[in-house]
Amino acid sequence: MNRLISQQHRIRSLGEEMSSLLLAYQLRGKKVVVIGAGEVAAGRVKACYDADASIIEVYGKDVHPDILALEEDGDRTIEIFEGAVRPENVDLEGVSLAFTAIDDRKLSAEFVQLFRNKNIMCNAADIPELCDFYFGSTINRGPLQVLVSTNGNAPRLARRVRQELEHTVDQLGMEGAFAKVGKLREELRKMTVTGEEGYDPQTVKKRMKWMSHICDKFTFSQMAALTDKDIGKLLALYPQKVSYSDIRPS
Amino acid sequence: MNRLISQQHRIRSLGEEMSSLLLAYQLRGKKVVVIGAGEVAAGRVKACYDADASIIEVYGKDVHPDILALEEDGDRTIEIFEGAVRPENVDLEGVSLAFTAIDDRKLSAEFVQLFRNKNIMCNAADIPELCDFYFGSTINRGPLQVLVSTNGNAPRLARRVRQELEHTVDQLGMEGAFAKVGKLREELRKMTVTGEEGYDPQTVKKRMKWMSHICDKFTFSQMAALTDKDIGKLLALYPQKVSYSDIRPS
Numbered sequence: 273m274n275r276l277i278s279q280q281h282r283i284r285s286l287g288e289e290m291s292s293l294l295l296a297y298q299l300r301g302k303k304v305v306v307i308g309a310g311e312v313a314a315g316r317v318k319a320c321y322d323a324d325a326s327i328i329e330v331y332g333k334d335v336h337p338d339i340l341a342l343e344e345d346g347d348r349t350i351e352i353f354e355g356a357v358r359p360e361n362v363d364l365e366g367v368s369l370a371f372t373a374i375d376d377r378k379l380s381a382e383f384v385q386l387f388r389n390k391n392i393m394c395n396a397a398d399i400p401e402l403c404d405f406y407f408g409s410t411i412n413r414g415p416l417q418v419l420v421s422t423n424g425n426a427p428r429l430a431r432r433v434r435q436e437l438e439h440t441v442d443q444l445g446m447e448g449a450f451a452k453v454g455k456l457r458e459e460l461r462k463m464t465v466t467g468e469e470g471y472d473p474q475t476v477k478k479r480m481k482w483m484s485h486i487c488d489k490f491t492f493s494q495m496a497a498l499t500d501k502d503i504g505k506l507l508a509l510y511p512q513k514v515s516y517s518d519i520r521p522s
Numbered sequence: 523m524n525r526l527i528s529q530q531h532r533i534r535s536l537g538e539e540m541s542s543l544l545l546a547y548q549l550r551g552k553k554v555v556v557i558g559a560g561e562v563a564a565g566r567v568k569a570c571y572d573a574d575a576s577i578i579e580v581y582g583k584d585v586h587p588d589i590l591a592l593e594e595d596g597d598r599t600i601e602i603f604e605g606a607v608r609p610e611n612v613d614l615e616g617v618s619l620a621f622t623a624i625d626d627r628k629l630s631a632e633f634v635q636l637f638r639n640k641n642i643m644c645n646a647a648d649i650p651e652l653c654d655f656y657f658g659s660t661i662n663r664g665p666l667q668v669l670v671s672t673n674g675n676a677p678r679l680a681r682r683v684r685q686e687l688e689h690t691v692d693q694l695g696m697e698g699a700f701a702k703v704g705k706l707r708e709e710l711r712k713m714t715v716t717g718e719e720g721y722d723p724q725t726v727k728k729r730m731k732w733m734s735h736i737c738d739k740f741t742f743s744q745m746a747a748l749t750d751k752d753i754g755k756l757l758a759l760y761p762q763k764v765s766y767s768d769i770r771p772s
Contacts, residue, residue, distance in 0.1 A: 290548075291667070292547055292548060293547040293575075296543075297544070298653065322541060323543035369543075391641040392641060408544070412541075416675075420668055422665050423665045425703075426703050429703060429737050433691075436742075437690060440690045441683075487682070488678065
């Protein structure tokens with residue numbers, strides 16, 4: 273393993289092209305540990321909180337106000353262990369994901385070793401060669417999430433890529449489209465419910481086929497512009513094929 | 523843990539809004555296990571191979587030709603264990619990431635339990651409630667990678683989101699821009715090399731500042747259109763502030 277890690281480091285130093293496996297990691301039901309309680313740590317806590325982590329344990333002193341605010345307002349558990357950070361005081365039992373966000377690089381590396389011993393995936397702030405993963409720039413619009421990674425190349429450009437993609441997402445009204453399609457699917461489900469909880473496979477299949485048809489047929493802007501009345505008109509036509517002119521005659 | 527997992531399942535069933543932590547996972551120096559050797563498994567192997575996994579172990583029978591082709595051509599190690607898949611035959615020592623891609627759901631769940639016992643992050647094809655992560659739709663353009671996740675909402679729309687973002691990426695010439703900026707940075711590094719390997723902090727800082735300036739000042743299309751001659755002109759102006767008209771007078 274040591275050989276492989278040093279190889280990785282060598283390759284990074286030479287600036288060769290890197291590639292990542294982009295993942296949508298699920299934090300529900302999982303426990304996260306954050307070593308450090310400053311501004312960077314607060315960003316990690318917020319990201320994990322927004323991704324529905326069940327338990328977030330924070331170890332550090334001078335706890336950032338954003339962390340305290342989440343601890344108070346939150347409907348999920350943030351546990352703060354205030355004080356100087358010592359490896360022997362950190363409980364890694366049942367932990368799925370870990371972060372270090374402290375200035376002491378040696379201590380940070382020590383924690384990473386502890387995480388690795390337990391096969392806990394981790395990110396060490398400012399020490400890329402010790403990271404199992406990076407964050408990149410993200411766009412969040414309702415259920416739609418977009419990650420932009422440039423694998424360490426031109427971080428300044430990465431931000432601009434994100435801005436351009438954000439512009440496309442917003443200009444086309446994608447968030448609204450997802451909301452309306454979600455609503456349409458929900459109403460359709462209520463209307464066609466059969467058997468216990470409506471999970472009759474034939475009905476589900478028929479519903480999915482029709483929803484796919486709508487998703488293919490309407491532009492994002494058309495979907496985003498659907499009113500409750502439009503949704504009613506569409507449902508009245510189920511399971512026929514429809515087009516935008518059926519609900520908005522030109 | 524069981525309580526948490528069943529809670530997760532309940533929330534999914536109700537179709538409430540989900541959120542993921544989007545990550546750029548690093549596979550260099552890591553070992554991956556893929557249970558199954560069919561078409562879906564081949565997709566997993568390819569994704570991990572492209573993301574520079576060091577060792578990929580594949581367990582299954584009737585191995586898909588794409589896996590065999592990668593095994594032969596590859597400069598990295600793909601090990602195929604051909605035959606009926608049995609948990610007792612799979613070695614999970616040192617494994618960072620695991621996949622199941624088999625039709626037998628019961629066997630798949632059995633493997634997931636083994637992975638969890640060793641804290642190995644996993645994805646079970648077609649069994650979302652057993653997945654630690656999902657893939658989503660991705661765009662790969664040189665060092666630029668984009669992940670689109672809709673957290674299970676309207677998968678048909680997810681594909682269209684990806685297509686629209688792909689259009690933006692390609693229309694603005696982002697891949698070319700990254701290539702040219704990479705080239706400029708490389709030439710600049712050669713030109714300004716100082717000390718051992720050119721890592722004098724002052725020089726590095728000055729270079730980075732100038733590169734950021736260029737990245738902010740030029741559009742993607744302007745960057746993508748830079749010729750070797752243009753790059754020479756830019757370098758001759760270092761470390762002055764420059765604008766596009768300095769190299770392409772209108």
